[in-house]
Amino acid sequence: MHGVMGKPPGAATDNNGVAASRIMLLLLVAMTGVAPISLYMLVPALPLLASTFGRDISVAQMTVSLYMVGIACSQIIMGPLSDRFGRRPVLLAGLGLMVLASAACIFAETLPQLIAARFLQALGGATGMVVSRAIIRDLYSRERIGSMISLVIAVMMIAQMLSPLTGGLLETAFGWRSIFYVITAASLIIAVAIALTLPETRRVRAGGGNFRxxxxxxxxxxxxxxxxxxxxxxxxxxxxxxxxxxxxxxxxxxxxxxxxxxxxxxxxxxxxxxxxxxxxxxxxxxxxxxxxxxxxxxxxxxxxxxxxxxxxxxxxxxxxxxxxxxxxxxxxxxxxxxxxxxxxxxxxxxxxxxxxxxxxxxxxxxxxxxxxxxxxxxxxxxxxxxxxxxxxxxxxxxxxxxxxxxxxxxxxxxxxxxxxxxxxxxx
Incomplete structure (x- = not known):
């Protein structure tokens, strides 16, 4: 069974192995958390969005509800694609879509434009949620998967609990568009980190295999x-x-x-x-x-x-x-x-x-x-x-x-x- 970063268990016991393990954990947390953190960061700004665009709060709420629909759709699409084409290319494509959609949120002139951009933002960002679990399965033995998923969730939850506060502070100090500047920058940084440090972990199938x-x-x-x-x-x-x-x-x-x-x-x-x-x-x-x-x-x-x-x-x-x-x-x-x-x-x-x-x-x-x-x-x-x-x-x-x-x-x-x-x- 594979160990961390493609090494057998016990091989990552030296300093380089420990460092590689920590980098992998940070990447898993980042790719898992970018979509849900982006979801909750905008919640404090919903009343301001409604007043800014002159729409009812229920319409502004669609920036959250349709975002959740995007998360659901992303997982059923991106999971099978990562089995077919590999974890890295699907992750990078998803995060690339999130960067572009987040930038579109910054320049949205109407609430429907913002809602559409948020849906695409979720569609790309949630790639990390589904692919991170697949990567954990690629790298760790069956009995370690549960602990690794729990560790990623535990670290991510700390950031997630702070995200509404962060969004509220950004909106108060710099306006609601500043939230999307931060999300765009964070998404870009995560994408670059994955491109530079994450190896392809997908298992090579001897018989090929297919989605059906x-x-x-x-x-x-x-x-x-x-x-x-x-x-x-x-x-x-x-x-x-x-x-x-x-x-x-x-x-x-x-x-x-x-x-x-x-x-x-x-x-x-x-x-x-x-x-x-x-x-x-x-x-x-x-x-x-x-x-x-x-x-x-x-x-x-x-x-x-x-x-x-x-x-x-x-x-x-x-x-x-x-x-x-x-x-x-x-x-x-x-x-x-x-x-x-x-x-x-x-x-x-x-x-x-x-x-x-x-x-x-x-x-x-x-x-x-x-x-x-x-x-x-x-x-x-x-x-x-x-x-x-x-x-x-x-x-x-x-x-x-x-x-x-x-x-x-x-x-x-x-x-x-x-x-x-x-x-x-x-x-």
Whole structure:
């Protein structure tokens, strides 16, 4: 199995290897984070955009909503392309599109122009999100993939949590167009860094391989479907709670939006800590064990929130969000390791698998976010939202129980690795 930067495990133990590993980590974080960070940087400027262009705030909101559509579309397109043409050219093409679209945002004269440019910006920038997972699968053994995904997410989340503040400061000091100057410069720097330092990591197929064959294999693979659905359903817990949370805290509990923001940030911090714990424990445990640990903890937290609701305690933010923090901590274990399992079922099609997973996550996420908002805004208690999260948690566990034959997956992975080692020995 490949180690860091194409070297076998243990070869990157000297100073040069450590430096190369750190550079790779920085590149993975940068390419993964550029699209979501760019998404949240603009959020504080939405009211100003509406007044500047003389349009309703709902129209200005399309610079965010259509951006998310662009992220979803990008992943289903760019993932398979990276399997066909390689990680480097697809990454550079995507980031090149993001640079051009970001520059177009700077010079947009109307809100529809800005919305269209934002869609293209997301289409190019999200390339890094899907290809980074494929690169991690290219470079690391199956049992290390979950920890690497968690590490990338943990580092990226720190920057992502600061991005609305950064966008707000830029807009206040220099105007909303300054946000796009920064995004354009950052995208260009990342593209240059990838061009200069990132090697091609895609696996060379002895038999060629094609997109139709990859898709045919994946859609008929129970382990892939199981891991992918587990990851996608786990992510819907986040979208559903995020959609309903503001209505519950502000409308039902009568608290301020600032208080909601503080509590929601606490759940994000719990997710960050969960990823850091995953990084620590992943090298010593199989990804299946980590997924089941996360599922058990996730179910426990979800059921506790339902119990608090029955007892009438969930009308206090400390009870609702305190238990949700446990759910989010566990969610980190489920999402990272189920993603690792999904892209490991057919390693040579890691880009296609990653793209399908990312597309479903974002596409279904937009629906569940609206569903969560409906649950929070049309009921007088958090109970319906709590029940929805319990159902999603049960659905996550069901995919692992009924679709992922754990022994077969392990055996198939061992056979894949043995075949790779034999192939590399013959070359």
């Amino acid at each position: 064959g990859d898709v045919g294999y994946l859609v008929t693979s129970r382990p892939f479907i199981g891991y992918m659905l587990c990851q996608v359903l786990a992510s819907q817990i986040i979208f559903t709670f995020a959609g309903g949370g503001p209505y519950i805290v502000v409308t039902q509990m009568g608290r301020s939006s600032a208080e909601y923001g503080a509590w929601f940030a606490a759940t994000g911090f719990a997710y960050l800590i969960g990823n850091l714990f995953c990084v620590r424990f992943a090298p010593r445990h199989s990804l299946e064990k980590l997924i089941w640990f996360g599922l058990a903890l996730q179910l426990t937290g979800a059921f506790l929130n339902l119990v608090w609701g029955v007892a009438g305690l969930n009308m206090m933010p400390s009870w609702l969000f305190g238990t949700q923090m446990l759910v989010m901590f566990a969610n980190a274990f489920v999402m990272s390791n189920s993603a690792a399992g999904a892209i490991s079922v057919r390693p040579e099609a890691a880009g296609t698998a990653s793209g399908a997973m990312g597309f479903l996550q974002m596409g279904i996420g937009s629906l569940f976010s609206q569903f969560g908002a409906w649950l929070g805004g049309h009921f007088a208690s958090p109970m319906p939202l709590n029940a929805a999260i319990v159902i999603l948690s049960i659905a996550c566990a069901s995919t692992m129980i009924f679709l992922v034959p754990r022994r077969d997956v392990v055996v198939s992975e061992e056979l894949i690795e043995q075949a790779e080692e034999e192939e590399s020995g013959m070359m």
